Amino acid sequence: MDADLLRLDRQVCFALAAASRSVIGLYRPVLEPLGLTHPQYLVMLSLWEKSPRRVREIADQLLLDSATLSPLLKRLEAARLIERRRDPADERALNVTLTPAGAALRERAEAVPAQVVELLGIPVDQLEETRDLLTRLIAASARAQGGAAAPAAVEDVPA
Numbered sequence: 001m002d003a004d005l006l007r008l009d010r011q012v013c014f015a016l017a018a019a020s021r022s023v024i025g026l027y028r029p030v031l032e033p034l035g036l037t038h039p040q041y042l043v044m045l046s047l048w049e050k051s052p053r054r055v056r057e058i059a060d061q062l063l064l065d066s067a068t069l070s071p072l073l074k075r076l077e078a079a080r081l082i083e084r085r086r087d088p089a090d091e092r093a094l095n096v097t098l099t100p101a102g103a104a105l106r107e108r109a110e111a112v113p114a115q116v117v118e119l120l121g122i123p124v125d126q127l128e129e130t131r132d133l134l135t136r137l138i139a140a141s142a143r144a145q146g147g148a149a150a151p152a153a154v155e156d157v158p159a
Contacts, residue, residue, distance in 0.1 A: 016134075016137075023116075023120070024038050026116055026119045026120065027041065027112070027116060030112055030115045030116060030119075031112065033108075034105060034108055034109060034112075035079060036109075039068075039072050040072055040075065040076055041109070041112070042062050043058060043062065043069070043072050043073065043076060043082075044076070044081065044102065044105065044106075044109065046058050046061050046062060047082065047096060047097075047098050047102065048098070048103075048106045048109070051096070051097050051098040051102075051103070052095040052096060052097040052098075053095070053096055054087065054093050054094065054095055054096070055069065055070075055073065055084075055093070055094045055095075055096060056093070058073075058096060063138075073096060076102070080099055080101050080102075081098070081099055081101055081102035081105060082096050082097065082098055082099060082102050083096070083097050083099055084096050085097070
């Protein structure tokens with residue numbers, strides 16, 4: 001057995017980065033007909049689960065900072081898929097709501113997961129196991145970084 005701990009093929013960080021780039025690359029042509037980039041798709045997934053949501057809720061769920069999320073929201077608003085409005089109960093908070101066009105896009109987006117699964121050619125049960133393992137990894141990483149809050153979806157997966 002090769003004991004070189006610094007070999008690239010032994011690095012979790014490399015495998016995660018390469019897998020992420022590769023899989024997200026598969027989404028590009030699938031999302032293009034919907035007019036969405038992958039980060040915009042993630043925002044829309046959050047809003048299809050619950051709308052309206054506060055910007056902070058979306059950022060927390062997607063593990064994004066405001067500086068990253070803000071331009072995504074602006075582009076989605078320019079595409080007339082969402083609306084951003086001050087929360088009447090708290091003027092400091094910004095609510096994001098799906099427009100009728102944004103809500104209608106969900107029906108077309110329902111085909112995305114199956115298309116990606118087909119492109120990957122990996123059985124769904126194996127993809128679900130991989131997702132669950134990655135979710136535990138995200139939670140472990142959050143704990144290792146000083147207990148930074150992980151989104152509820154991450155915290156719900158047993159370690």
